[in-house]
Amino acid sequence: MESQHEAIDLTVCEQEAIRIPGSVQPHGFLAAVREEDMAIVQVSDNTASFTGLAASALLGQPATVLIGAAPCLRLRDVLREEGNIAKPIHFDAVTLPGGGVMNLLVHQADGLLMLEFEPTASTLPGRSRHLASLISDFLSHLTDTDSVEAMSALAAREIKTLTGFGRVLVYRFDHEGHGHVIAEARNPAYHSYLHQRFPASDVPRQARDLYLANRVRLIPDAGYEPASLLPPRNPVTGEPTDLSFATLRSVSPVHKRYMQNMGTLASMSVSLVVQGKLWGLISCHNAEPAFVDFDARAVCEQLGQILALRIESREERDEYTYRLELRRILVSMLSALSQSTDFVTNMASVSHELLRFANASGAAICFEGKLSCFGLTPDAPQILDLVEWLSARSHNDLFHTDDLSGAYAPASEFKDCASGIMALPISQIHRHYLVWFRPEVIRTIDWAGNPHLKENVGDGIAAALTPRSSFATWRETVHGRSLPWRKSEIETALEFRTALLGIVLERAEQMAELAEGLGRANKELESFSYSVSHDLRAPLRHIAGFTDLLMEFEGSQLSERGLRFLRNIKDSARFAGKLVDDLLSFSQMGRAALRIDKVDMNELVTNALTKIANDDEGRVVNWKIASLPMIEGDPAFLQLALYNLLANAVKYTRTREVAEIEVSSESTNDEIIFHVRDNGVGFSMEYVHKLFGVFQRLHRMEDFEGTGIGLANVRRIVERHGGRVWAEGRPDEGAMFSFSIPVHLSVPEQSSTTHVKANSSR
Incomplete structure (x- = not known):
């Protein structure tokens, strides 16, 4: 027996060639025979202790020397009947040259017939x-x-x-x-x-x-002391x-x-x-x-x-029983999810089944920029960061782990509710995810010896490995792990994903069909508003014109009340005409094609200020115009948008002794943003959603004139450039209107080339 301090000649256990040790255990012996002539070509060196014949003397001898002629003939018959014998079979009990009887086991390997001899019966008591x-x-x-x-x-x-x-x-x-x-x-x-x-x-x-x-x-x-093979290599292959x-x-x-x-x-x-x-x-x-x-x-x-x-x-x-239950829950969920097009709301209605389906304590759906959580989950920012990490790693159909913090270090902060996750991407393009969470399950494991202890053999032989020497119970408490995910849960979740993708696709098709219908309705509405606006212009001008003539030629014969009525008719007709002109402009805004060119925004601001000069005559307006960049866009449309915003700023600072109006810009990698800030009457953010709608006004017409179409024109112009508009304000503290234009435009072609202009109104 080897001493505890003797070095064992081996490499790392995982690389040890245990299939080709070059030796056998000495309670029996081995002889390798060449099948064509049944000649012994390899033996273990302990043969003499069983047969009385030296191992070297047996090499080249026929197998009959060991097992006799009759058993050798029967062995040939077995080989013909069995064909390839890959695993040992019990051939027979044979009598050896020394007179002893041993069991003969036979199998084939590497072109040789392996004969193994071992004791015939167990010496242990009570054997049945x-x-x-x-x-x-x-x-x-x-x-x-x-x-x-x-x-x-x-x-x-x-x-x-x-x-x-x-x-x-x-x-x-x-x-x-x-x-x-x-x-x-x-x-x-x-x-x-x-x-x-x-x-x-x-x-x-x-x-x-x-x-x-x-x-x-x-x-x-x-x-035991191993019995080596002689010769050490297979004579047929030349290999061990x-x-x-x-x-x-x-x-x-x-x-x-x-x-x-x-x-x-x-x-x-x-x-x-x-x-x-x-x-x-x-x-x-x-x-x-x-x-x-x-x-x-x-x-x-x-x-x-x-x-x-x-x-x-x-x-x-x-597993079959568990799968049946999973499938029952799956069918129930899919039935509810297909009831309407509101995917997230439908998910909320089946939240209980959703958690049971994955045996989870919490779940989250990140869909179309919205995050919905059910049960016990991490905080919203933590989930969004996790989704960002998942999408960056492209886990294809599904990602699951019962040791999330081991793969994603920030998860250690919320391991109590999410030590394990199963995440389904429900879009090939967007970061849409359904994620289930499993909480930490603290486990106490009794090991037969410390599994983390690394021992070495002898003093100073640090490169050699040994088996561990202690099997005393070693208790370990495992943190940060959840229950593992079962194969059936993973496979059924993949089926669920396929069904969800079908529901999402159906929803997208319905939305596309709805958008197409809305598009047709919008075009019809634009055509109708264009026709109506165009046809109303002449009658309204006639009303205003004949009212002027009536006041000029017959005014001396009318009473003061009659003249007041005529003036009211004239003002109303002119306002109606202005409203019709603005409606016509708004209608044409969606029909006119964009003419994309390089645009100097400084020049557009200068042109707008020239037109506005008459409106701010007699007022003190402090203009602060920053240097603005060149952009790509339609110069006429952008001129109109800037004019509306600047005219708005002049109009709504009318109550200030000194109007402060500021124009500035900023840039990102994707877009260029412009701001128009004023110190006017402002507005409440409670109504900000109404600002850019048609006919939406936040102030009385008696205080500030306008038709309520100007800002709607601004939004349509910017959105047709692929940009966005927004505003911030506080009552009596001014307002800031902003819009962005993409650095690289991608706008569809339009059939019409008409260009229009319109006045602004908040």
């Missing part, structure tokens, strides 16, 4: 002579159990009885690869590992691959001999030390494979050396296969 009946009893008892833990406990007891081992554990691997002991059968003197966990590093990746391929592994005595399926394959020195540190000298493992994956292991331990013969191992393997099938059936049944 009726292995078939044991399987039958196990099956009958298994039907009476329901849970995976109960089935595993039954298997542990049966295998302990069959093998005589002191302790049998059944543990399953979790999604991180850690082994969780779910059942145990043991003698009182043995330490219990029930409900404890073994870290994933205890079973390296290549060992798991081998457990998946070779379902049973026996080590009768961990204190692959012993993956050899029952005598020597194990890693690390694993031998691991067993010794655990107080185990004999061990056997049976793989539990569920749906083609290594679900877990049945691990048998004995404090003293112990051998289990092939027949008993075969029964253990069958018990493991039966248990795996029952586990698979149980898990499939549970």
Whole structure:
């Protein structure tokens, strides 16, 4: 046995070549035979202890030297009948040259026929002579159990009885690869590992691959000295001999030390494979050396296969039941979501089912610039930052984790309500997300030894690895993790996403159809308003003109009251004519094509001020005009928009002794913004939504004249350039009107080229 302070010659466990150790365990011996002539080409160097023949003397000899002529002929017949024998089969009990009897196991590998010789019968007491009946009893008892833990406990007891081992554990691997002991059968003197966990590093990746391929592994005595192969390389391939399926394959020195540190000298493992994956292991331990013969191992393997099938059936049944419930909730939600076009409102109506669907404590929908939250969620800014992070990483159809803070550090601030998330993007273009949140579940895990402890061999051999030396219970409290997401939850959520995309697409089509209808109605309305406005201009001018004539020629014969009536008729006709002109201008505004050119905004302001000069005659107006940039746009339309805004500023500062009017600009990467600020009467922000509507006025006509169309013209001009308009104000403290023009215009062509002008009114 190696000393604790002897260095083990190995590299990192994950890279260790455990399939080609170059040696076998010495409780038996191995001979590799060339099939075409049945000549022995490779043997283990312990052959003499079983046969009395030196290993080197056997090389090149026919296999009959070892097993005799008759067994050799029968072996050829088996090979012809079986074809390729990838895994060991029990051929027969054969008599060796020295007179001993051993079981012969046979399989093929790397172009050679592998003959393995091992003891014929177990020396352990109580071994059953009726292995078939044991399987039958196990099956009958298994039907009476329901849970995976109960089935595993039954298997542990049966295998302990069959093998005589002191302790049998059944543990399953979790999604991180850690082994969780779910059942145990043991003698009182043995330490219990029930409900404890073994870290994933205890079973390296290549060992798991081998457990998946070779379902049973026996080590009768961990204190053995390995028997080397002679020659060390396969004579056919020139490579190290692959012993993956050899029952005598020597194990890693690390694993031998691991067993010794655990107080185990004999061990056997049976793989539990569920749906083609290594679900877990049945691990048998004995404090003293112990051998289990092939027949008993075969029964253990069958018990493991039966248990795996029952586990698979149980898990499939549970999963099927859970999926049915998920689908029932899904159908209920989709039925409600399809009732109307208001997607977010519909989501709110099924918020309870939405949380049940994902077994979540909270959910959030980020859709069309709005955030709606249900249940226990992070704050709105935290959710928006999370959505920004999700969209930047393009997680395609779905992103899920039970350790959000491990992937997204800011999540540690809200781990109590969102340690796990499942996020569905519900748009291929926009940042529209449906996110479920699961809270932190603080768990206490009992490990069989500290899983984070890294040990080294000897003094000063820091590069070498060893198995851990302590299996004492080590308790760890895990924070920042939620319940893991089940496969069925993820798959059903993807179905939900597909359905949601269909609903959103249908909504978009309905909105597009509605927009098309509104577009047609707007065009018809514009045509109607243009026709009506055009046809009304002449009658209104006639009314005003004939009123002037009547007052001029017949005024001396009229009473003062009659003249007052005529003046009222004249004023009303002129106001109506002005209103008709503005309506005509507004109608033409949507029909006229834009003529895009380079525009000097300083020049447009100068032209507007020239026109306004007559209106502010006799007043003190302090103009503060900043240097304005060149932009792209329609000069005539932009001139009209600026004139309306500046005329508004002059009009609504009329009550001030000194009017302060300021024009400025600012730039971003995407747009150029212009501001017109005044110190006039202002307005209440409560009514800001009315400012840019047609015929909307926030002040009495007796105080400030106007038709209420000027600002509507400003908005239409700016929006046709792809920009936006807004305003800020306070009563009696002035106002600021702003509009933006994109740096790069993208405007549709129009058929008409008419240009118009209109006066402004707030």
